[in-house]
Every structure is written in C-alpha cells, then in structure tokens.
Amino acid sequence: MLEHVLVLSAYLFSIGIYGLVTSRNMVRALMCLELLLNAVNINFITFSDFFDNRQLKGNIFSIFVIAIAAAEAAIGLAN
Amino acid sequence: MFPILVFRDTLGLLLLLGLDVSAMMFPVVHIGDIDVSFLFVVMMFHIQIAEICEEVLRYLPVSGIIGLILWWEMFFILDNETIPLLPTQRNTTSLRYTVYAGKVRSWTNLETLGNLLYTYYFVWFLLPSLILLVAMIGAIVLTMHRTTKVKRQDIFRRNAIDFRRTIMRRTTDPLTIY
Numbered sequence: 303m304l305e306h307v308l309v310l311s312a313y314l315f316s317i318g319i320y321g322l323v324t325s326r327n328m329v330r331a332l333m334c335l336e337l338l339l340n341a342v343n344i345n346f347i348t349f350s351d352f353f354d355n356r357q358l359k360g361n362i363f364s365i366f367v368i369a370i371a372a373a374e375a376a377i378g379l380a381n
Numbered sequence: 382m383f384p385i386l387v388f389r390d391t392l393g394l395l396l397l398l399g400l401d402v403s404a405m406m407f408p409v410v411h412i413g414d415i416d417v418s419f420l421f422v423v424m425m426f427h428i429q430i431a432e433i434c435e436e437v438l439r440y441l442p443v444s445g446i447i448g449l450i451l452w453w454e455m456f457f458i459l460d461n462e463t464i465p466l467l468p469t470q471r472n473t474t475s476l477r478y479t480v481y482a483g484k485v486r487s488w489t490n491l492e493t494l495g496n497l498l499y500t501y502y503f504v505w506f507l508l509p510s511l512i513l514l515v516a517m518i519g520a521i522v523l524t525m526h527r528t529t530k531v532k533r534q535d536i537f538r539r540n541a542i543d544f545r546r547t548i549m550r551r552t553t554d555p556l557t558i559y
Contacts, residue, residue: 373516
C-alpha cells in the first residue's frame, strides 16, 4: 500500500515538472506548480501516516504547504 | 478542469488512507480557491475551445483504451460489500482482525492535528497567517492600477481653500428678473 501511493506521488511530481518546464503559457505553469505541491503533499502525508504516528510532523507541514501554495497561486494569478 | 480531477483523486486517496481531516482540507483549499481563480482567469482570456474540439477525434483510440483499462481496474476495488449489485466477489475467507485499542479511546484526526498545531507549532501556525495577509495585500495592490478612477479627496487642498473668496463672489441678485 505504501509504495503505490509513493509511486503515484512521484509520477505526479514528474508530470508537474515536465509541464512546468515545457509550458509557455503562464496559467499552465501555475497549474503545474499546484500539481507539484499536491504531489509533495501526498508524499509527506503518507510518510507521516506510516512512520510518524505519534507526532504528525509531515501532516502538519503539508498544511503549511497548502497555505503557501494558495498564497502564491493568488499572487501569480493577479499578475 | 483537469487539476480539479487530480485534486479529487488525491482526495479519494487520502480518504482510503483513513486521514479524514487532511483529505477534507484539500478540496476546500485547492478546488474551492485555486481552481475557481484559475477558471476566472481562463474565462477572462477567452482561450479558444474550437481548436481543442477538433483534435479530440485523433486522440480518441489511445485515450479510449486507457480509459477502459482504468474503468476495468475499478472493479478490483469495489466488491460486493460496498455496492451489492456489482458482479464482482471478493474472497471472504481471508482472516480479519480488529484492533481493539482503537475502539476504547482514540483520538480523531482533527484532535491530533489540533493538539500539535496549536500547542507546539503555534509559531508556525501564525507565520502562514502573516504570509497570507501579505499575499492578500499583494493581490489587491497588483490589480489596482491607476486607470480605475477612485474618487479621492485631497485633504490638504480642501483645507487650504479660503471659503470667503469662493462663496461670496456673486454680485448680481438672482431674484430680479429683467
């Protein structure tokens, strides 16, 4: 179970990097950036679920990543 | 549209993992805020849909096969217990054990996150609030350009007008009609 979710997150991450590098449109680049942050969040949360049951450090860090992603998406779209 | 589908996939995945609070935060933030703002931007820019509809038919065989494979794999997960009308059957002879420690007294997901977030990591909690405040101000400043005419009063000029000179300048009496 663990490795499947991690493979999925790595797959999403690679798709996000590919889309971010090869996109000329700025809106598409921002969407790929959100995809990257989403893949990273999945990674953190699954690791914190399987290894860190007492202190959910990965889970909490992903909360902050979501907040920062929302902030930079707002700024990036305002441009 | 596709980022919405991706975020819904992560939502389902996290629900399967049993993390309910973090899974519920994803659609609230990602789909609700970011995807809606992306939709606004796309609507404003008039991205041409006519080009996309022409090329769909070329991509249909490969994407159709992939779609059918994914749809077929869904039946491995849904068994007769969840939806009782599907023709798949899961082997019910595998042993199951219940962990009783979780049924006696256990924390919910929300409790654990709150326990850490507000006590030990409260500084980190306050810091993204500041970052979000800066982002809000930045978004307002970036979109407020000078062409929007906002009625403002120049206070210093208003205080400097001498009222005796501006009001009492009239010399003719308006009531007399010649």
